[in-house]
Amino acid sequence: SLQEIGIGEIIVVDAKSTDGTREIxxxxxxxxxxxxxxxxxxxRNMGIAVSTKRFILNIGSDNxxxxxxxxxxxxxxxxxHLQGVGAMTVVEGNDYLARSMNAWWxxxxxxxxxxxIGTPSLFDGALLRANPFDTSRxxxxxxxxxxxxxAQFDARFAISSAHVFEVGKNSWGEVALRCKNYGFSDNEVFKNGSAMGWTLNRKLKSIAHPARVDFVEPLGRMGLRTALPTAPFLLAFIGMRYASWVKNALRSARG
Incomplete structure (x- = not known):
């Protein structure tokens, strides 16, 4: 799909995949x-460093x-006049899980x-090469x-009307994996923020973040006919996300 839409340079960073990704x-x-x-x-920085084009698109192998x-x-x-742009992601399918994921997204x-903004994301190439991702994260x-x-140069971001499909993500196993990764991220953000001297109010805001962005706000934006059947999915989602966060926090505490 990248070749079809005119991407001139495709750089793949492969993590010893065994699912046929590398062969493709x-x-x-x-x-x-x-x-x-x-x-x-x-x-990501490995790919960014060797890129040569004016713009850089970060995209997953399942997009x-x-x-x-x-x-x-x-x-x-x-x-x-933005510094980065994201896209709206869609899962193909019409079963309960696909409908719930698309309602959430x-x-x-x-x-x-x-x-x-998260993957897929488009940035000005020169700006991203000069200010890449933090390798400690x-x-x-x-x-x-x-x-x-x-904070550094008042950058602004937006999500465009572009739609990107996620392939092979319509399963509870994939949802659990997503929540596991979100939990890793939650713990990392909280741990780094606490080390930087976060106030109690800022810590509470961080703890409430998953429930707010993945349950309260999405439900508030849905019509009643969508919200009622989607609520159990969202409850399961934030439950798995918080469980992953707690698990990683305990692992970090043990060293």
């Missing part, structure tokens, strides 16, 4: 790099770009201005970069 990427990639497995920040999506992201980036990551790299850019 070998046929299309401009360059293949080996992920040392020490964090997303490091892996499929729809026609016109890249142009829409580029148009939003230029027209609104559609209300959680809405088109318009936002403080943080293994999971919360998107949040750290956006917050750092905002």
């Amino acid at each position: 990427a070998d046929r299309y990639a401009t360059m293949m790099l080996e992920d040392p497995g020490i964090g997303l920040g490091t892996a 499929v770009m729809s026609r016109g999506s890249l142009m829409e992201m580029l148009k939003t980036l230029a027209a609104d 559609g209300t959680r990551f809405r088109q318009g201005s936002t403080s943080v 293994q999971h919360s790299d998107d949040s750290e970069l956006c917050e750092r850019w905002s």
Whole structure:
């Protein structure tokens, strides 16, 4: 899908995949790099460092770009004088899980201005090469970069109207994996913030964040007919996310 929408340089950072990703990427990639497995920040920076184009699109191996999506992201980036642009993600399918995930995504990551963007994300290449991801962050790299850019040079971000499909994510196993990774990120953000001297109020805000952004706010934006059947999914989602956070916090405390 990247070739079809006109991407001129495809750089793949592979983490010793065994699902056939590398064999497929070998046929299309401009360059293949080996992920040392020490964090997303490091892996992304490896690709960023060898990139040569004006813009950089960070995208996962499970993402499929729809026609016109890249142009829409580029148009939003230029027209609104932004430093980074995200896209709206869609899972294919019409079963309960697919409907619930799309209802969550559609209300959680809405088109318009936002403080943080995640994959897939489009940046000005020169700016990202000069101010890359923090390699000390293994999971919360998107949040750290956006917050750092905002503080350093008043960077602004938005989610465009572009739609990107996620393939192979319509299962409870994949949802659990997503929550596990979010929990890693939550713990990393909280641990780093506490070390920087967060106040009690700021810590409580961080603790409430998953419930607010993944349950309270999405439900508030849904109509009643969507909210009622989606609520059990969202409860399960934040339950798994908090469980992962607690598990990682206990592991960190044990050293």
